[in-house]
Amino acid sequence: MNLIQWFTDPENWSGPNGIPIRTLEQLQMSLVAMGLALVVAMPIALVLGHLRKGVFLATNLGNIGRAIPTLGLLVILASIPSIGVGNTAAAIALAIFAIPPLLTNTFSGIAGVDAQVRDAAAGMGMGSAQILGRVEIPLATPLIAAGIRTATVQVVATASLAALVGGGGLGRYVVDGYALQDGTLIVAGAILTAALALVTEGLLALVQRAATPKGLRAGEGSHRLQVSATVMEEEPAL
Amino acid sequence: MPFPVAVAADAANPWISWDYITTHADDLAAAGQEHIFLTVSSVLAAIALAFPLAVLVRRYRRLHGPVLALSGILYTIPSLALISLLWPVFGLSPLTVIIALTTYALLVVLRNTVVGLDDVDQEVLDAARGMGMGTATVLWRIEVPLALPTILAGIRIATVSTVGMVTVGALVGYGGFGTLILSGFIQNFWHAQIFTATAACVLLAIIFEVLLHLVERFSTPWARRGSAS
Numbered sequence: 380m381n382l383i384q385w386f387t388d389p390e391n392w393s394g395p396n397g398i399p400i401r402t403l404e405q406l407q408m409s410l411v412a413m414g415l416a417l418v419v420a421m422p423i424a425l426v427l428g429h430l431r432k433g434v435f436l437a438t439n440l441g442n443i444g445r446a447i448p449t450l451g452l453l454v455i456l457a458s459i460p461s462i463g464v465g466n467t468a469a470a471i472a473l474a475i476f477a478i479p480p481l482l483t484n485t486f487s488g489i490a491g492v493d494a495q496v497r498d499a500a501a502g503m504g505m506g507s508a509q510i511l512g513r514v515e516i517p518l519a520t521p522l523i524a525a526g527i528r529t530a531t532v533q534v535v536a537t538a539s540l541a542a543l544v545g546g547g548g549l550g551r552y553v554v555d556g557y558a559l560q561d562g563t564l565i566v567a568g569a570i571l572t573a574a575l576a577l578v579t580e581g582l583l584a585l586v587q588r589a590a591t592p593k594g595l596r597a598g599e600g601s602h603r604l605q606v607s608a609t610v611m612e613e614e615p616a617l
Numbered sequence: 618m619p620f621p622v623a624v625a626a627d628a629a630n631p632w633i634s635w636d637y638i639t640t641h642a643d644d645l646a647a648a649g650q651e652h653i654f655l656t657v658s659s660v661l662a663a664i665a666l667a668f669p670l671a672v673l674v675r676r677y678r679r680l681h682g683p684v685l686a687l688s689g690i691l692y693t694i695p696s697l698a699l700i701s702l703l704w705p706v707f708g709l710s711p712l713t714v715i716i717a718l719t720t721y722a723l724l725v726v727l728r729n730t731v732v733g734l735d736d737v738d739q740e741v742l743d744a745a746r747g748m749g750m751g752t753a754t755v756l757w758r759i760e761v762p763l764a765l766p767t768i769l770a771g772i773r774i775a776t777v778s779t780v781g782m783v784t785v786g787a788l789v790g791y792g793g794f795g796t797l798i799l800s801g802f803i804q805n806f807w808h809a810q811i812f813t814a815t816a817a818c819v820l821l822a823i824i825f826e827v828l829l830h831l832v833e834r835f836s837t838p839w840a841r842r843g844s845a846s
Contacts, residue, residue, distance in 0.1 A: 445777045446822035450784040451815030454798050458806040536695035540785070544802065553701050557788060562705055569701035573694045580693045 385567045396551070402575060405548035408466050409535045412473035416530060419474070420481035428489025428519070429511045437486035444479040449537055452476075457544035466548075469541030476537065477530040484526025488519025517592060524590045528583040536576040549575060630808045637809035644797065645817060651711075652793025652821060655783045659715050660776050663722035670723075671730035672756070685731070688724040696721070696785045704789060714786035721782065722775035729771025733764030766837050773829035780822040794818040 385391060392398055427433040452475065457468035492515045500514045516523070539550030552568025555561070638645065674680045699717040707713040737760050745759045761768075784795025792799065794814040801810030 442777070442826070445774070445781060446819050446826065448781040448784040448795065448798075448815060448818045450787070450792075450795050451798050451811070451818055454802045454811050455815060458802060458808060458811055532693055536693065539695045539697045543788075543799065550697055553697055553788075556701075565701045566705060569698040573698040573702070576693045576695055576698075577690065580690075 382563060382567055382570075385563050391567075398549075398571065401547060401549050401551055402571075404466065404546075405535065405538045405541075405550075405572075405575060408470050408538045408541060408546070408548060409473065409531070411470040412477060412534050412538070413527075413531055415470065415474035416477035416481055416534075417527075420478045421485060424482045424485035425489060425511060425516070428486045429507070429515060431490050433486070434490070437483050437490075440479040441483055444476055447476075449476060449540060450543065453540055453544055464545030466541055466546040468544055469538060469546045469548075473534045473537055477534050480530040480533065481526050484522045484529070485519065488522030488526075489515045491522070492518045521587075521591050524587040528580075528587050531583055532576060532580045535579045536572070539572040630806065632808045632812040634809035634813075637813055641810070641813075645813065648794050648797050648814065649817060649821070651791065651796075652780070652783055652818070655711060655714055655718065655786060655791065655793055656776065656779045656821075656825070659718035659779050659783075660722050660726075660772065662715065662719040663726050663775060664772060666719070667723050667726040667730055670727055671734060674727075674731055675734055681731075685728065688728060691720055692724050696782050697788065700785060700788055709789045709791075711786075711791045713789050714783065714791045718779050718782055718786075722779050725775040725778070726768070726771045729774075730764065730768050733767030733771075734760050736767065737763045762837075766833065769829065769833045769836065773826065773833065776825045776829060777822050780818065780825060784818060794821075 390397075394400070424437070427437065449472065453469060453472040456462050456472050457464045459468075462468045462471065489511070496514060496518070497510060500510045505513065538548050539553065541548045542550035542554040549568060549571045552564050552571065554568075556564030556566075556568055670684070674684050696717060699720065700713055703713045703716055707716065741759060741763070742755060745755045750758065783793045784798060786792035787795035787799040790796065794817050797814035798811055798818075801807040801814065804810070
């Protein structure tokens with residue numbers, strides 16, 4: 380059986396092991412993970428950024444995250460009896476790895492807002508919450524959006540590892556392929572996981588552009604208010 | 618979704634077991650050796666490829682956008698998928714893992730090398746040329762030394778990421794500590810093996826991080842303060 384046959388076989392497009400269901404599983408896991416990560420990371424990053432405290436934490440969290448092997452954390456979580464094998468363990472592991480990019484980018488965005496802009500806002504009579512909500516967050520939007528995009532793409536890509544601990548998602552085909560020594564299944568699964576990650580990256584690039592206020596888009600409008608949106612871009616994702 | 622609740626370690630299946638470490642020292646040493654071999658060969662291959670590529674990208678500016686865009690796309694592909702796409706060609710061999718990991722490391726090292734070389738002050742280059750240095754001399758004696766902190770930071774980040782990603786190589790039987798993690802999982806949640814191998818992997822990453830930090834400090838004594846990332 381070759382790849383074209385596999386992809387055109389209607390059996391692979393229906394049922395619980397069909398491509399649509401497996402894709403949905405992977406996206407569902409990713410959504411839960413991103414939800415968890417956002418709930419944990421965003422309040423901390425917004426408050427620390429606003430107070431300009433915790434630079435050390437924000438800058439070193441990425442290093443710590445890099446040192447922990449995803450597979451190791453995933454397997455540890457799946458081996459804890461109260462979590463168990465499957466998608467829950469994967470979603471928690473993915474959420475943990477999504478926190479550093481979210482926290483670091485949001486912190487840098489908020490803390491990087493020009494002090495003169497904040498002073499002006501305070502001078503206009505804005506309180507702390509108003510400055511955060513109406514000045515700092517809008518100005519930090521490009522960096523916050525970049526962090527969410529990096530984290531989401533990473534989560535969707537890594538969710539394929541869930542299959543290694545008995546979870547679903549598109550990685551299922553790859554892992555089953557190795558177990559059955561079925562080359563077609565392995566390569567088909569690899570193509571699907573790679574394609575999902577690339578499509579997510581492409582779509583989020585468009586969303587990020589749409590979410591960035593017009594005046595802050597590169598090459599448009601006021602450069603005077605532009606926060607340093609390039610700070611984090613040298614730091615690779617993953 | 619319920620949050621994990623720490624469960625008291627089952628007496629028969631502890632997470633941390635000195636007994637496991639002493640009785641399986643050979644397994645751990647072999648896994649560690651494989652892990653280091655896979656990491657070091659991938660990163661060295663990445664450096665060997667990244668440097669000429671970076672020089673090429675700088676000479677022909679038109680390549681700049683496409684090369685960096687292609688790097689971004691490759692970086693998005695999950696390691697599980699990349700290893701599996703290489704599997705039909707290279708089979709269950711260390712080469713499958715090394716080529717996949719070299720690709721990821723290459724992107725980080727390449728990007729940092731290009732950025733580092735780009736950041737060299739134009740006036741410094743003019744001064745060097747004014748002193749009669751040729752293109753090659755300027756590259757080796759001026760540009761590379763000045764870009765070294767950024768290049769070395771790229772190598773460090775790539776190395777530490779590679780240590781973590783080697784574990785996924787367990788899929789094709791060459792994952793260093795990852796093979797122990799996965800076999801511990803398959804052998805009925807053998808906590809001691811899973812935890813020890815994961816901890817060993819973190820330890821290895823920290824050792825590489827510290828060693829490469831020292832290399833950065835000693836090879837760029839003029840940049841002790843305020844080097845990036």
